[in-house]
Amino acid sequence: MIAMCVHIWITKLRMMRKKIIYIVALLSIIVFLGIFNKPEIANAIGNDERANLETQVNFIENSWTSAVEKAKKEHKYIFVDAYAVWCGPCKLLKTTTFRDRKIAEYFNKNFVNLSLDMEKGDGAKLSEKWEIEAYPTLLIVDPEGRVISGHVGFITATDLLKFGQDPKIK
Template sequence: MKNLKISSCIITFSFLMVSVFYASAQGKPLGKPEIVFSTKDFKQVLATAKAKHKKIFVDAYAKWCAPCKELQKTTFKDVKAAAYFNKNFINVSIDVEKGNGIKLAKTWKIEGLPTLLILDENGGVIANHVGYVDGSGLLEFAQEASGKL
């Protein structure tokens, strides 16, 4: 009986340790929701949005942009915003000064950063917001763009 308790404790401890190591290997802390951004090419994001009949949320940023960094540190980690965006959108973060981001910034007529866009599944702009916004403001922006307010 004592061996069974010890074995159970060892198995439980091992499971917890594997979970912790896996989470840290993924670069995300346990239990801290945040908006999950796709790492796919924008053409693949469009294809996914069409297949899933979802709108696209775009975070257009530049590495030097302080408000862009603040969005990443705070707004995109807001629990309610994260749950809403992860459920209802294909989320993508695009550096407008690199690669395909330069062309996309021209297409979307981005003039200030950060720019947050809601696109339809074909890539057409439904709504945009320029500048920092907190979690509740981001949620309101998305719901208005989706016609849910």
């Protein structure tokens, strides 16, 4: 008799534990949906994404032809980020210098920005033409592909702004 009572009691505890787990899971989902369904949070998330786009240099990726067409149409020089995928300083440029607000505003306004992997496609051809020997190499070129100015190696936001504002580039 005692064994039967213990068995019934254990069975009820197991069923109760499952119900508690289901209730906690359901309440967690309701709370989660309630928090993220608020318009002010949704708008804040959207604003962060828009702000992020405004605080980074917007590059055309690996298409010399597209950059040239846009540069001719807008009467601008092309700012080239010549990189290799394995290059540590190149990655650092992308995550720091190119995400600086002043850099983004200046370069997005004054140049057509082109990011080129110099080991494939258009990059491989232009690497020979421009005689690029190290990465990163940053260039200001005209739409005909003539180099106006260049810098080899990592560069801080302050120095990149000076580079982009060089009078010989105007």
